[in-house]
Amino acid sequence: MKTPAFQHLSGVDQWQRCDFENLQLHLPTASVQLATGEQVDGVTEGLRMPDAEFHALRRRRGGAQFICCQPDRCTPGYTLLADPDSDLLWLADDGWRPLPVPRVVSTNQETEPTRFASLATAGSSRLFDQPVSLSADPFGRLWLLERGAQRIRLLAAEDLRQLAILSPPSGARFEDLTASSWGLLACDVDNARLWRQAYGGEWECVDLGSDGRLPIAVSGHPEGPAAALLRATDNEALHGLLRLTADDITSFDITDLDDPLHLLLAEPERLYLGEAQAAAGRPTVYLFSSYLFDATRLAVEAQWESRGFDSRGLFVGTDCRVWATAAATVRPLTPATADRVTSGQVETFALDSEAIACQWHRVFIDACLPPGTELEVSVRCSDLLPAQAVQRAARPPHGLSDLSPADEEAVAAAWMRRPLASRTPQDQEGWLSLGVLDRRSYQADVALPPVGRELPSEDQYGPRGIAGVADNMLTLEGLIPNPPGRYLWLRIGLRGSSRRTPVVRALRVSHCRPSLFDHLPAYWSADAAVANQADRALALFEGLYTELNQRIDQFHQLLDPRVTPPEALEWLGCFLALSFDSRIGEPVRRQLLSELLTLYRQRGTQTGLERLCAILTEGRVAVVESFRLRRTSPSTLGAIDGGEESHLGTLQLAGSEAGGLPVAGWESELLTAHSRLLQRRDEILEQGGTPCPPGELPAPLNRDPAISFYRHYAHRFSLVIFSPYEADLAAVVEEAVEAWKPAHTLHRICWLDAGLVVGSNSYVGLGTSLAGSDRWQPALLGSAPLGRDRTLSQARQAHPGEVRLDASRLSNNECTPRAC
Template sequence: MRLPRFHHLTGVKAWMHCDHQNTQLDETQAAAKLSYNIPTADRTDFDPTVFQDWHDAVGGAVFHYFSPDSCQTGTPLVLNRKDGQLYILDEHHRWVSLQETYKRVLDETVEFVFSKQPPENFHAFKFDTPRSLSRAYCGDYWLLEAGNRRLIRLSSADFSITQIVTWPAGANLMDIGATSWGLVAIDTDKNTIWRLPKGGTWTSVDLAVQATDPPVGLDEFRPVSVSGGPVAHALVLLRPRSVLDKGFWIAVICKDTIEFIQLAGMHNPWPLFLIAEDLFLVGEIGHRPDDKKKMIFKKYKLDVNSRKAILLDYWAVWNYDGRGLLLDPQDNALATTSTGVRPLYLHRNKYATDGRVETFALDSTIFGCQWHRIFIDVCLPNGTSIEVHARTSDELPPESMRRKPQPYANNASQSWKDYPLGSITVDDDEQWVPLGRLDERSPHADIIFSPIFNALPSDDPFLRKAETAPDFNTLEGLVKNSVGRYLWLRIKLRGTQKKSPIVYALRATYQRPSLLDHLPAYWRADPDTTIIIEQALALFEGNLTEIDQRLEDIRHLFNAKTCPPDALEWLASFIAMTLDPRLSESVKRRLLLEMTQLYRQRGTLPGLERLLSILSEAKIAILEGFRLRGHRSAFIGATGETSSFIGGGAINHDLRLGGYERGPGDETRWEPWEIELMQTYESNKQWWDLQKRLFDETSVETDAPCPGRKPRPPVNTDPYISFHRRYAHRFSVLVFRTREEQIADILEQATENNKPAHTLHRLCWLDAGFRLGSNAYLGIGTQITEGDAFRPPVLNQATLAGQNLLG
């Protein structure tokens, strides 16, 4: 019976091009599910007056740390733009200005916790039209004062002014953010971003020029908020000037580069707050600062490589007054209110109860194709369900009539012209045929084996987590539509406000293998009854098809390239091989492919080199000891316990003059095992000398026994024997990679098991070493002292010579 082929829809990129109605994409699992019901108050239309109220309210907030000898950790510090003063929380957790605090200190009504004496200019803590406050990398504070067109640096010890920086000429700075390398400021009126590196001067940022990939229509966006921290970048929120459906962007401002990240899932964002190097919060404006309502913040993970901001979860706070957000010593996010500060809490949104995903056209490339079955990997908690409808056609809708798919709830729109939908309008139900009740199967029951060269959904790394869910299974349904080259699927999701079905992947099979082909022509005579009979026979055809599929795919089990990872150990048992669990999957497959040839070469230099090269995933070179000896060397006058080579140059081709072998007085050239034996011998020899001396002194007067024969040196110092012992039956394994303990243990064990039994070996690791000058290298894997691998020098610890330290 003819086996069907598969068409797969899985992964983030595939779901992105589908049409989503009240659904969202969980990018961590590459799955579609119902979207959250965001409160209506948090999804207001663009109102310039509301945005301006929030813009005027913001001032800046940081956590001010007290000196270590204080009994308190610190207190929130807030800039109030309305009266131009800095405020802290007093012992009663009420906002008190710094001016009032220092007056109370002088009156000795409160204990002074900032420094031993108040600064002389404490009365000048009222600034002229301040706009922003940010913490510098060193711990001090930068304050943006618009009235005097300057930046003021305040000491974190006593708030004294330590530095003043004037604004760029013609700029109207609205907000600042400090980074590890300097300051980032924005000019909302002129759509300009400014950078001020440490010790440098102001430079404007041309977004369209300096960005690696600026968004289209960048001139229609303006920077409205900036947030920095003790990291190498600051984030700037870009909003369109008027219509918000153009989307929002985050500009990642580094010292020399700019990257743009599209901010998805936002309707009216403000403000922006960087809480870690790759995490930030963005608020959703739904009311005015004085309304004392709940404000929703969305937490995103910054992924610069893929240029995405991944929505993680929702946070909320009541009565946020808009002055600023800050982090406490435990890195908890706090929001300012009129009466103090409040921590943000995790907000549990309610799911929509109904949603729908419509796929783009699945192309079989066969006109008049009879689509067969649909398999859906899904997680259905109690109280949730899905319903699937299908539509087929040999033609795509005319390009002029194609509609743009609705993006999923937490993402902006994607390219769609190359992924046409089957419906002309959202409510178009024409030619959509329900699959009916779906049969429950075990997870991935339709997939027997997963060849490496064929990316099946079961190979999707996101599904590894899904398979462990208790409600995860595979649903199966029969396509009842007429023939057609293209197939569209419409998946309706139904859930509760607390639970949602999760769709991970779907697979459509074609063409349909029919048991009618094996029955007499009589059963196919009536076209009307043929369809009914074929659908009835499909109950039995499914099992027969799976059996045939297993018989067809069983060959993959015996191929190291296509064998499933879990069956590699089983396949290795056929060649009497045990795979080390520490090896990676690619190394295991390569071993299985070449092991029969390696068995033939076992104990030989080429075989051992190839085996170790596979295990280390690096180049291996084996250097045999006898190849290091001098050719046809001549020993002249070397006998007894000393040896020497006579001469200082070359006298014909047959004689090497110069150099020497190790003798008793040359212990520095001995190997560790030789030194250990000689040390044991010396102690025994001293004991024998003592016994011999006592015997000589007392043997005349007593009948003491003879101390026995003098012990012989365990290491023969004859030059020829020493020469043989140094070079014969020895080899070195040169590994061209950085030394790792796990790899070293694997190579050591493999070498011991596959080398000739009478040989000795040593592993030598060759790394980059260190570099002298612009092009000069001091050796390969340079070592100042003895060792089997390069190890980076550590200041004050690396040995440069016998008595010297590097550093």
């Protein structure tokens, strides 16, 4: 049975050529979704809430504070809420609970709640009389304002015991109170006054001027200033904000809010304002704005929202985020998003099968459908394009109407080649609905989607490599019932809510429909009605066989490491005796599989080791054999440089000690340090003490002749990696070198991630390019070539006649580079 062909529609370039109505295009994922509205339905912008309604909301406002854990508690802390309609509450697992807060102590002590008998009001079951504000001062204490009793309580944060009671000044009636780095600040709405008090001082009235603005909220920071929100009584006037420090007051105008109600100074230079918006026929909506706030500016930073905010309190949590209270919990403020339109549609350009009277087969749509959302798909087929006189231009997606002239010309040219089918957006002529689409797992119809393949346009199967693209995705499948035609148009309707939208990322349409009916004898085609029913019945099995044939046709891709699915890499590696370390990524695995046969042939060679490590590190690697760094000058017996004499008893010829195995410098230092340690331990024993650790110490070097011979005469090399050091990658490279290097060799790995540092990190000819060539070439300094038997290294001693570069010298006698 013949495998059908496919037409794909995905990517920003192709989606932009379609016709959009109330839809927007999300560019990072190239997905179509419902557009966001400019404002919430029913909310009248530019008009303020009536004063009576506003002050009713203000009187329901309370205060919240997060209490951090204390040394005698085993919990991270808890949240307190001053609810004017209830009492001082704390947040438990099952919602807001009245005091006391259970006190968690160590397991060997009894659990006992905190006592509040001294705080309760006589004749009342409440501990506090309409608590409306709660704030912390720099000394770790809590200040609580009771609006009913007009009383200020000072509480200890660790156990909420009462430390002191303060009263407002005579004639004042406080509605809100806050603590700052310098003192207390309170607002008196009824008398239109603002009061301040330094810690240990007296109440002072703050002059608000004569502009008629009422103080309705205050907020302070323990390490910063205090702020006061002023509401204008005149609808034409602007609201205000005061910034109060110990010796200065700064005033600002609020130009972008109509009814600010909530105020929180989350940081010394960042505050949040909450605005209540009255919506017709729906609950009050609260929107929040964050501002950069200092002595010279009040600048809007971002917009925020919180689902289910009950207007009782805002506070800063341990994660430095701002949290808002809800009916039975708290939720963080999240970036604000405007409400979406609830319906929209996209009409595609003409998909061309390049075959007259083509029978289109199935449509596959990669989409995400949250609960309460749906897609409606209609199709239209024709052998002819609409006449140019009746063609209409496609409407761009919401938010992408401003195109460059080049883009406009490209889109217009694409519309002329493959125009829309409908004459008007509401045109229904020739459109057939596909009805209910079958839900399948994401891209279940795709046998082996290409991975990492660059197409002439964007990836025909949708964007890949983006976190969260395939999460909650599914593929919708539908059979196209339309009569044959060369061109096909699709109209996809999106239905959602103000907060949820369906998402469409890509679609595929198969054409030249294969049919099992074609394999039946001609007798079955004699009756057209019977043939149609038989064809439809066999279509139930045709879909399964078609997908099986597609997988068989594309089986060769499983053996290609460049395009095989990621989950098949382990399986493919088993055929080549290769198992992957979990610490290496997918691109490295694919490259290893692509070059593994060549690496096997080069195993144990310098070229093979360099290429293997270059693949693992995804960078440049060089192998430096130690014998290439040996001195070129012979050893001298007698006077050296006219002033030094050789001592025959300790004469070293080419680094060897006369009469024995060579002794490396590090071995000599290790043996010397070990002998000194043994000497100190003997002295401790002679004095009657006990050395640590007790017992005999093992020898620092293995004295086995074979091991000692191998340690001294093994071939040595250094692996220089020009990449930043990473612990996991270093472990992988170490294991790979141990398994891939020749036997009876010793190696060391040097990571060069600091760049070019002459005299310290410069390997001329290995990691430094001094020309435009991509291969090794010696650098020429004057007439002396660098890179053959001369190296640029740290000088040991200055000798007359040597060429010196800063702390290094260019010499024929000293060629040992610095250790990595």
